Amino acid sequence: MxxxxxxxxxxxxxxxxxxxLGSGAMAQIFxxxxxxxxxxxxxxxFDRDVTTVYSYCENxxxxxxxxxxxEGGKVRKIDGYAENPKSRGMLCPRGxxxxxxxxxxxxxxxxxxxxxxxxxxxxxxxxxxxxxALDYIxxxxxxxKAEHGSESVAFFAHGSGDNWFAEHLPGAWGSPNAAKPxxxxxxxxxxxxxxxxxxxxxxxxxQIDWDETDYIVLIGHHIGEDTHNTQLQQFAQALTRxxxxxxxxxxxxxxxxxxxxxxxxxxxxxxxxxxAWIHVLIEEDLYDAAYVEAxxxxxxxxxxxxxxxxxxxxxxxxxxxxxxxxxxxxxxxAHAPRAVIPVNRHAVWYGExxxxxxxxxxxxxxxxxxxxxxxxxxxxxxxxxxxxxxxxLPLTPSAGGCGGGATDVVADSPFRDxxxxxxxxxSATAVQEMIEPMITGEPYPxxxxxxxxxxxxxxxxxxxxxxxxxxxxxxxxxxxxMPMEHVMWADVILPxxxxxxxxxxxxxxxxxxxxxxxxxxxxxxxxxxKPGWWIARELGIKLGLAEYFPWEDMEEYLDRRLSSIGSSLxxxxxxxxxxxxxxxxxxxxxxxxxxxxxxxxxxxxxxSERFAExxxxxxxxxxxxxxxxAEHYRLLYGRSPVHTFSRTxxxxxxxxxHGENEVWLNAREADRLDLRQHEYVWLENxxxxxxxxxRVLVTERIRPDCVYMVHGFGHxxxxxxxxxxxxxxxxxxxxxxxxxxxxxxxxTNNNFVRLLKGAPNPNHPPIAQVANEKRSPA
Amino acid sequence: xxxxxxxxxxxxCVGCAACSVACSVExxxxxxxxxxxxxxxxxxxxxDLVVEHRPEACLHCENPPCVPVCPTGCCFVTADGIVDLDVxxxxxxxxxxxxxxxxxxxxxxxxxxxxxxxxxxxxxxGRAPACVETCPTLCRTFGDLMDPQSEVSIAIRQxxxxxxxxxxxxxxxxxxxxxxxxxxxxxxxxxxxx
Numbered sequence: 001m002x003x004x005x006x007x008x009x010x011x012x013x014x015x016x017x018x019x020x021l022g023s024g025a026m027a028q029i030f031x032x033x034x035x036x037x038x039x040x041x042x043x044x045x046f047d048r049d050v051t052t053v054y055s056y057c058e059n060x061x062x063x064x065x066x067x068x069x070x071e072g073g074k075v076r077k078i079d080g081y082a083e084n085p086k087s088r089g090m091l092c093p094r095g096x097x098x099x100x101x102x103x104x105x106x107x108x109x110x111x112x113x114x115x116x117x118x119x120x121x122x123x124x125x126x127x128x129x130x131x132x133a134l135d136y137i138x139x140x141x142x143x144x145k146a147e148h149g150s151e152s153v154a155f156f157a158h159g160s161g162d163n164w165f166a167e168h169l170p171g172a173w174g175s176p177n178a179a180k181p182x183x184x185x186x187x188x189x190x191x192x193x194x195x196x197x198x199x200x201x202x203x204x205x206x207q208i209d210w211d212e213t214d215y216i217v218l219i220g221h222h223i224g225e226d227t228h229n230t231q232l233q234q235f236a237q238a239l240t241r242x243x244x245x246x247x248x249x250x251x252x253x254x255x256x257x258x259x260x261x262x263x264x265x266x267x268x269x270x271x272x273x274x275x276a277w278i279h280v281l282i283e284e285d286l287y288d289a290a291y292v293e294a295x296x297x298x299x300x301x302x303x304x305x306x307x308x309x310x311x312x313x314x315x316x317x318x319x320x321x322x323x324x325x326x327x328x329x330x331x332x333x334a335h336a337p338r339a340v341i342p343v344n345r346h347a348v349w350y351g352e353x354x355x356x357x358x359x360x361x362x363x364x365x366x367x368x369x370x371x372x373x374x375x376x377x378x379x380x381x382x383x384x385x386x387x388x389x390x391x392x393l394p395l396t397p398s399a400g401g402c403g404g405g406a407t408d409v410v411a412d413s414p415f416r417d418x419x420x421x422x423x424x425x426x427s428a429t430a431v432q433e434m435i436e437p438m439i440t441g442e443p444y445p446x447x448x449x450x451x452x453x454x455x456x457x458x459x460x461x462x463x464x465x466x467x468x469x470x471x472x473x474x475x476x477x478x479x480x481x482m483p484m485e486h487v488m489w490a491d492v493i494l495p496x497x498x499x500x501x502x503x504x505x506x507x508x509x510x511x512x513x514x515x516x517x518x519x520x521x522x523x524x525x526x527x528x529x530k531p532g533w534w535i536a537r538e539l540g541i542k543l544g545l546a547e548y549f550p551w552e553d554m555e556e557y558l559d560r561r562l563s564s565i566g567s568s569l570x571x572x573x574x575x576x577x578x579x580x581x582x583x584x585x586x587x588x589x590x591x592x593x594x595x596x597x598x599x600x601x602x603x604x605x606x607x608s609e610r611f612a613e614x615x616x617x618x619x620x621x622x623x624x625x626x627x628x629x630a631e632h633y634r635l636l637y638g639r640s641p642v643h644t645f646s647r648t649x650x651x652x653x654x655x656x657x658h659g660e661n662e663v664w665l666n667a668r669e670a671d672r673l674d675l676r677q678h679e680y681v682w683l684e685n686x687x688x689x690x691x692x693x694x695r696v697l698v699t700e701r702i703r704p705d706c707v708y709m710v711h712g713f714g715h716x717x718x719x720x721x722x723x724x725x726x727x728x729x730x731x732x733x734x735x736x737x738x739x740x741x742x743x744x745x746x747x748t749n750n751n752f753v754r755l756l757k758g759a760p761n762p763n764h765p766p767i768a769q770v771a772n773e774k775r776s777p778a
Numbered sequence: 779x780x781x782x783x784x785x786x787x788x789x790x791c792v793g794c795a796a797c798s799v800a801c802s803v804e805x806x807x808x809x810x811x812x813x814x815x816x817x818x819x820x821x822x823x824x825x826d827l828v829v830e831h832r833p834e835a836c837l838h839c840e841n842p843p844c845v846p847v848c849p850t851g852c853c854f855v856t857a858d859g860i861v862d863l864d865v866x867x868x869x870x871x872x873x874x875x876x877x878x879x880x881x882x883x884x885x886x887x888x889x890x891x892x893x894x895x896x897x898x899x900x901x902x903x904g905r906a907p908a909c910v911e912t913c914p915t916l917c918r919t920f921g922d923l924m925d926p927q928s929e930v931s932i933a934i935r936q937x938x939x940x941x942x943x944x945x946x947x948x949x950x951x952x953x954x955x956x957x958x959x960x961x962x963x964x965x966x967x968x969x970x971x972x
């Protein structure tokens with residue numbers, strides 16, 4: 001009250017001053033300006049000496065080329081640069097706001113060892129030297145190897161550096177149990193579907209020829225809320241250019257707000273819509289017959305297969321009118337081949353149905369004749385840069401990656417198969433299938449876990465199972481930047497330097513113009529933190545694997561690799577990015593007498609002989625999804641434009657933009673449940689697991705049978721003072737997943753929640769207040 | 779002499795806030811203080827909906843109501859039309875904040891008023907403001923309205939529809955919104971500010 005009155009007096013005085021004197025008179029009394037009674041601002045960073053360092057962004061995994069501007073020993077600003085085909089001189093909010101993570105006082109600062117006698121999850125730690133921490137880990141790993149075999153140590157990894165922890169180190173050590181969440185918790189179905197249809201992957205940069213397309217159909221693809229930079233640029237440019245947009249989504253997404261048609265599909269029925277489109281394209285003879293003849297196998301089987309999948313059949317399933325289905329199919333055909341249904345990234349929705357959905361999506365594109373053609377999907381491969389020479393690794397893990405083709409364990413391998421082998425058809429390991437063996441010991445025990453940048457409690461469904469599994473381990477090591485909840489369960493915590501403080505391996509991007517980007521440290525590592533490559537190498541040496549790490553440091557490593565393409569570390573320091581020429585279209589390959597399709601037949605395999613031989617469906621089918629229990633809504637989730645997974649929620653700059661998630665609920669359902677706008681509720685799922693409190697967003701922008709949340713909020717990590725307790729976690733409500741028996745993906749959209757009134761308002765202080773309090777010593 | 783102006787194409791804008799974050803970092807705004815923000819508004823009922831994503835900041839008015847009320851003379855308009863202030867002379871009286879009908883000025887926690895200055899330090903170097911440079915939808919154009927060939931002049935000329943905020947006030951904004959998604963133009967200021 002007192003403060004308010006003061007404010008009032010201050011304002012009154014000002015008004016009086018303005019009325020009686022006016023600005024001109026005041027300026028005469030104080031010719032040099034009225035003396036500012038408050039602290040005058042210091043000069044700005046850009047008025048002082050600024051140096052520029054090339055790198056690539058790590059605030060999501062799109063890997064945009066950036067320039068870091070350093071002044072006074074601090075990174076002040078980050079921008080894109082025009083020569084880099086990812087950023088093209090622009091950045092999304094996460095890239096712009098990333099500096100705040102490096103200067104976050106809540107960061108992990110030095111190695112920590114869990115206090116002896118404490119339980120995992122108690123959070124009792126003592127500081128340790130790197131030497132002691134790595135010795136501790138190596139001793140435990142060697143003990144596990146002696147008792148159970150080297151395969152009993154699992155490796156989970158995500159982010160730049162995951163090659164060291166999911167490929168190189170486990171390969172040198174001898175464990176096939178190395179996995180990336182970016183596969184089975186994200187892209188697995190689209191990659192498996194693409195490999196078995198085209199004999200090519202999709203890769204980390206979805207190869208949509210946005211610049212040439214005239215008609216775009218997005219299915220559950222949240223461009224705009226997903227701010228993958230180049231994709232957003234090209235999508236927006238296509239709209240500005242006049243390309244037509246259709247969006248299929250149960251929610252009126254940001255992308256839907258740009259569309260000429262929004263098809264609010266019943267969740268889980270997308271494959272029925274796609275099959276009906278295939279039906280119309282074939283029945284009305286709208287498909288590209290010449291393309292199908294030249295490049296595909298199995299069209300006749302497809303024709304017979306889709307005969308019954310009429311738009312009327314699909315209307316009953318999808319709740320999209322048959323007329324609309326027909327109209328959109330005809331419009332696509334009218335614009336073909338410059339009409340495209342882009343593949344989206346997060347493809348694990350419903351389990352077995354996911355590979356079917358992705359196959360049907362590809363087949364619509366094939367019938368439009370757009371794969372390898374202007375305005376559709378272009379063809380791309382990563383640039384080739386030789387490896388730093390080292391002895392052959394004893395084992396090649398099948399961790400896959402965003403678009404990485406996974407390799408099988410070699411037949412005469414002395415190592416046991418990965419613990420998930422046989423649970424699904426695909427060859428890339430599935431991170432969530434490695435949890436159960438930690439508990440059951442079947443097919444053999446996993447007793448150690450090295451976890452690099454994977455948020456075990458915000459990425460992997462069935463959180464309670466994960467916690468139980470951690471209790472069975474002899475060793476759990478977390479390597480991370482932030483004291484995430486799962487990190488504070490580890491036996492040893494290794495603090496990684498942020499991307500602005502380290503070199504990393506080259507980023508080799510499969511793109512219309514393939515390119516190579518390097519990362520140089522803008523500043524020295526703060527505190528006692530180390531880069532991932534350094535941690536992997538030092539641990540390797542302590543494990544007796546020094547021969548597999550024959551470089552002294554990353555500068556030597558990078559220089560050697562770059563020399564294989566006639567470049568060097570010094571050249572790259574001045575250049576940042578090397579761009580190659582691509583072969584984006586079929587005609588480019590044909591001019592060289594080469595065939596881009598890596599299938600056994602050398603064709604696009606509409607009908608998959610290999611699937612059929614394995615007892616799977618040779619053609620995609622629609623699989624109905626269960627409805628939830630009464631009074632429950634299907635829980636859907638997605639992205640915020642300012643956040644990445646659960647990684648950015650302690651960044652005050654980004655949290656200031658979006659500081660807690662909301663549960664979107666259809667307005668009429670809110671009326672029925674007597675819920676008001678922004679009221680806090682509990683979410684309780686079909687298994688009685690409760691999460692929240694979380695605010696309700698009463699909105700017209702969603703169907704009445706589902707609710708939606710932005711993923712990544714709801715951290716339960718007291719050491720992350722900005723993130724802790726804000727919003728709710730969708731992952732905690734995912735106590736069920738459907739394993740895709742084809743790709744190994746874990747579909748999590750068959751979870752259902754009720755909204756329960758009476759949750760307390762957590763009264764979160766403003767982000768600015770928390771950020772200021774954090775600056776004072778903790 | 780120039781007449782600087784900015785145009786934002788609402789057909790392209792997705793409200794991602796890259797502009798807002800870039801602005802805050804470039805201009806060293808403390809967390810919680812903003813020169814630029816996004817207003818998201820939904821109108822209509824399921825399934826007939828319009829969502830407008832609208833970045834807002836100082837409009838650099840031809841007739842800025844904020845300038846004449848300043849008691850110290852620290853608020854001024856440059857020859858190029860940038861509505862600016864000299865923070866060394868600002869006493870933090872808030873008169874300009876009260877006078878601005880667009881809520882485009884904020885109090886810096888250090889006790890002076892802050893607002894968009896079109897990143898004048900960048901413009902002086904021939905670069906675009908930070909928000910324009912970073913925007914991943916390329917929805918922003920900036921330049922000189924006196925030059926018919928400037929990007930901003932061309933964008934305004936080619937737009938299907940051009941709006942300014944609250945034109946009835948006679949403030950003469952130099953922040954133009956192109957191709958508003960609703961048939962009637964910009965929606966009222968009822969959206970959520972984030």
